Amino acid sequence: MWMLRIDMTDRSYKLEEVAERYQKLGGRGLTSTLIHDEVDPTCHPLGPNNKLVFSAGILSGTPSPSSSRISIGGKSPLTGGIKESNSGAGFAPALARMRVKAVVVEGQPAEKGAYWMVHLTWDGDKPAVEFLPAAEYVGEDLYVSYAKLYERFGKRVHVAGVGKAGELGYRNSGVAFDDMRHKPTRFSGRGGLGAVMASKGLKFVVLNSEGAPGVEYADKELFMQGAKKLRAALGEHALTKPQGALNTYGTCVLVNIINEAGAFPTRNFRTGRFAGAAKISGEAIFENNKQRMGKEIYNHACSPGCVIQCSNTIYAENGEEIVSCVEYESDWALGANCGIDDLDAIAKMVKLCNAYSLDTIETGDAIAVAMDSGLLEFGDAEGAIALIEQMGHGEPLGRILGGGTQATADAFGNPRSPAVKGQGMPAYEPRAIKGIGVTYATSTMGADHTAGYTIAPEIAGSGGKVDPLLADASKADLSRAFQKTTAMLDSTGHCLFISFAILDIPSGFEGMIEELNGMLGTHYTGDEAVAWGGEILKVERAFNEAAGLTPVDDRLPEFMKYEQLPPHDVVADVSDEIMDQVYGEL
Template identity: 50%
Template sequence: MFYRINMADLSVKKDEGTPYQGLGGRALSSRIIDTEVSPTDHALGEGNKLVFVTGLLSGTGAPNAGRMSLGAKSPLTGGIKESNVGGAMGHKLGRLGIRGIIVEGLPKKEISYIIRVCSEGLFLEEMPELKGLDIYDTVAKLQEKFGAKIAIGCIGTAGERKMATACVGFTDMEGDPTRQAGRGGMGAVMGSKGIKAIIADDSGTKMVPFVDEPAFRAGAKKLANALLTHPVTSQALPAYGTDVLVNILSEAGGLPTRNFSSGRFEGANNIGGETLAATIHERGGKTGHGCSPGCIIRCSQIYKDKKGEVLTGGFEYESCWSFGAHLGVDNLDDIALMNRLCDDYGVDSIDTGVAIGVAMEAGYIKFGDSQAAINLIHELGKATPMGRILGAGAETTGKVFGVRRVPTVKGQAIPAYDPRAVKGVGVTYATTTMGADHTAGYSVTANILGVGGKVDPLKPEGQVELSRNLQIATAFIDSTGLCLFVAFAILDIPEGLEGIVEMCNARYGWNKTIGDYLEMGKQVLREERAFNSSAGIGDGADDLPDFFRKELLPPHNVAFDVPKAELDTVFNF
């Protein structure tokens, strides 16, 4: 079931979505944007569209299938964007039979609207009382009116002000907005459409239908067994969360420190997963927390402050890094507060942290000054001139301050793995259609963790092939509604991948092979690259900033040396 919402006349129509049959998640969101949005349209204009789509397995109860995708032309990169998010929304929309919600046009009045989805249908409603609220207060108002069991996705004041790094915050299993469609400015697009929130209530719904339920259950068991067997998904992530990577990357010399000037941080242990878990347990928080229905990896957590009050949740490695090692800060409480403020104002914690690091590089504030960094995030929340600069992203911040070492690709900040010491992910940063994005082809698997084989992270050989294969596979996984972290298991345990294929086939009555599904991933990348090319983002943009090739990174004293000619072959398939 598809719905179209035209904000110009406030109409809501059911749409059979005939051209989009057989697609889900990223494959669906990118197909809609590629088909219906002109690449030359302004990202905040009437021609852009914001889509909310579920994955092929959403609502089924499949292991770790609680993800969903938001899509639009990005105000940050100027290209096509899919932003993937967990929480309760994807599962509930799947149970409600929603394949896609397409929001188009611009409203004539500046009133906060909400999209309400329930068993009776989809409704567009005015809620002017939400205007000017940040995300936590918005969630509280909506829960007060519609009940605690609904799923919510909403924007804060950053989205209302159309800041290019604005995200959309989604509620987790406890009803707290700790999950973000973080990257690419989807919150700004949502704000331009006048949509403050989307809520879903799946009360009264029945189990989604299966063409072959026994075969689906058998496939689900294969994937579950793989996830519960692999040491990364069954031990490391539940115990320490993604922040377990801090010490691993620092030891490998690939933890970007003080705006990518070093690969090791002397305070890594103070902010790493082991210390994070110990602090959480000491204060009565929770590790091993599932962020969405059906999650059996449980890498999320609930972090409390010294007074025992919940401060933040879903405290990811990338956020601990962006406000930690990247800024030269080793105080977990200060880092957690910065993460909470970003979640509340509604901005991407990666781009915000990197932008602050660029301001530190310029000497605006000092590296290691966490209180000054916290103050800058408050400026962003108040939309002061400096806050507006930071809210426009790291690349804009670098231009304003005249900084040369600005770690961005296609306008989006590079995340928590230095591409000189983790060269496979450097290839992904340089070439992905999404702007710098580690999740688009997570080469850290073979480069650092020894998952799915081993490719020396310090040498250029084999990195293009590694990134290419992972980008193709990731585009498929992002289309299913599965969490990307299932890749850790299925790269080493073939039965897990078999289970995914069997679940998709049994859900819809298909007879597709893994080759067919990988072809879906290739087609996603082809369509995204075609859109970007028409938007003016050609092959020449597929590279890293020059300082990565010219400045040697301590402690290994290496540069990024994968030849540009090889980068240009990533999408030769």
């Protein structure tokens, strides 16, 4: 295994052996540990001293089901703290097959505004890098650029890239990966890492793993046994099986449920229920597609080896594809949160965000704050589309919104900024779903809906009886357990959605642990694997503390403490002491 260091200051690279400390790590565990070990927490995120790390999950590149997650890490220009953002993409297994444990991008070219691409190939017995000029792609729609890149390098490559939002240094810019049809639709969207990549003069990483030797197993038999158990659980469970909840309705299956729960943030978090929810639901997407295409269309995989296959496609009346895919979070951010109930308009906005490499959540939150500030009316889809275009074109107002939710609220003097640590909230109202509120507030990543997943009640309950309804103290305990579990899962390369099945099917959970042990040669129990996730949180937390973040940053926005949220008419009332217990007892 190698650590590949790429210095963008002079466009040089070196292959290093993987240090002992990093050998059992992958994905988020490795990106966060490297950033903690090598990056000055006080550095400017867009300056020469930040680094950008790519790492595939530990199980990526194997036949393990739904294991193609690629993590990117760095200091976030959005939160000022550590950031890991991951995506399902063929890039992950390809990097793993080349036995590159991590790609560490360092330095910064002296030439401002100059861009290169890194072409990473397999050279007989090791990876090799060439640096190619990328000026011809600067400022271009990423869909156009990716089509050109696939024309130039062939269909077998994988691409990580940044678009205009990254070039402009936006805090709401993500990094795009190619989907199964070579389009730039799979995003490590959150935290502004697209701007970090662009700040290094790096426009694309083009990866060709042809000839690479593939991954190594410590105990292949154990690994295969575990993968078989996990595959069986995913194939059996109602949420993850073929034509199950996610394969039929996609993540937008949550729209009607969260709306009925009174927890669907609407019009910049003014209410928890949206009158137009059913029109933008997963059920509506499925039925509209059936009507428009004349047949039932089930969802597809975002990346090789995914058995859950939850990515939808939105088709227009004339049968043409508008975009693939619209996730629940994007649907909500650019829909209900902006008071917009027109699915086709939402799909169009998602496509624009992809083209410019904008994070859909942060973009929707920023537009909603602008609407809340009186710049335009809630529900104005054309106005929202125009604002995304202004972001993509680098116009002054677009640059303010490109700064994210908090920057937009600051520019308009609006105290109603739904952000934690500067990161805009996703699609679950923390006043109505208090458990996720604790995780939003305390996550090392800022408000993050992917920070707190659970895989086994006995682990979350520390071996005892679980009582999620008990006093507030249990919310801190559970949030801590969920965050540890998630840090572990984010390191495996698995999609977090495997947790839905393995929470209910113990053999699936056992299978995942066996896969890990078979791959790494470890003897983790479930508890030990989760404790290892806790170690990842510790390095992330240490980085954030050194960067200047304090417990005061582990709070929900003030307006949520005094504004009641209809229909439950609730406020954010989990005490500061409970928030502090999450990391106080890590």
